[in-house]
Amino acid sequence: MLNKVFIIIPTLNEEKNICDVLSKLLLEYKNIIVVDDGSSDKTIEIVSKFPVILLKHFINRGQGAALQTGNEYAIKNGADIIIHFDGDGQFQIEDIDSFIKTLQSEKYDIVFGSRFMGKKSNLPKIKKYIILPIGKIVNKIFFNINTTDPQSGFRAMTKDTAIKINIEQDKMAHCSEILHKAFKYKLRIKEIPITVKYSRFGQSFGGGLEIVKDLIINKISK
C-alpha cells in the first residue's frame, strides 16, 4: 500500500492565489512542498505562515527546475507518491484523490491529468484550438508521443518513477520532457480527466516557441 503522499507546488509571485490554495489543500493533505522559484512579491511571507515545507530558490530557475527540487526533497524524505500541482488555483483539489487512487491500484507508474477527456475546463480558445494542437504535433515530432493533453502540469508519480525521471528541462519544456521519459522508460502510463479553471491565460504562444527552442537546444547539445 502506497501512503506517503507529497504534493509539490512550484510558485513564482503567487501572493494572490497561494493562500487560498494552501488553506484548501491542508484540509486534506499534510505533506505539501512549496518550491518558491525566486518570487519578488509576498509569496514566501504568506507560505511561511502555513505548516508546509518551503524550499526557496534564491534566483529564478524555471518551473521544471522547481519541480525537480521538490521531487528530490520528497524522494529524500520517504515519499511513496509525488503529485505536481499548481499554485495559481487552476487545478481542482478534488481531482487529487483520483490520481492517488489510480497509482494505489499499483497498475500505473505515472498518471497525467488531461483537460480533453470529458471534464469541462474553461480553456481559452486560442489555447484549445491553436497552441495545444501545435504542442501535440511538437510532442509527436520530437518524441513520437500521442497523448490527449500535451502540456498538462497536473500529474502524479510513484517514488521510483520520480527517481527515473530526472527533470532536466528547467523551464516549461519539462511537460514534454516528463512525457517523453515516461514513454522512453516504458512506464505504465495513465491519463485521467481533470477540470481546469483558468483565471489567466498561462502559457502564451511566445512561451510555446520558447519550449520548442529549449527542446531543440537540449536535443542537439547532447
Place this chain on the structure above:
Amino acid sequence: MIIFKIIISLFILFVFVNLILQRKKDKLTTNIFLMWSLLWIAIAIIFWKPDLASYLAIKLGIGRGSDLIIYISIISIFYILFKILAKIHNLESQITKVVREVAIKNNEKENE
C-alpha cells in the same frame, strides 16, 4: 599590401602565443587548442598565398577563392555559436543544481 600582411601576421602570431600560453595553463583542452591553431595557421597561409584559396575553390567546384573563405567562415561561426549555446546550456544546468542544493540545505538547517 605588404604592410597589411605584416600587421595581420603579427596579430596571428600574438593570437598563437596566447593560445600556447592558455594551453600551458590548462585553460584549453587539446582539441580546442588544435582547432584554433589550425584555423589561425590556415588564415596565415591564405593571407600569404591567396592563390591557394582560389586553387582549392576550383578543386571543390566553388569557383572563387573569396567565396570559399566566406563559406568556411560561415560554417565555422555557426559551429562556434553552437558550441557556445551548448556551453551556456550546460552552465545553466550547473547553476540550477547549485540553487537546488542551497534550497534543500537551507530547509534542513532551518529545521535543525
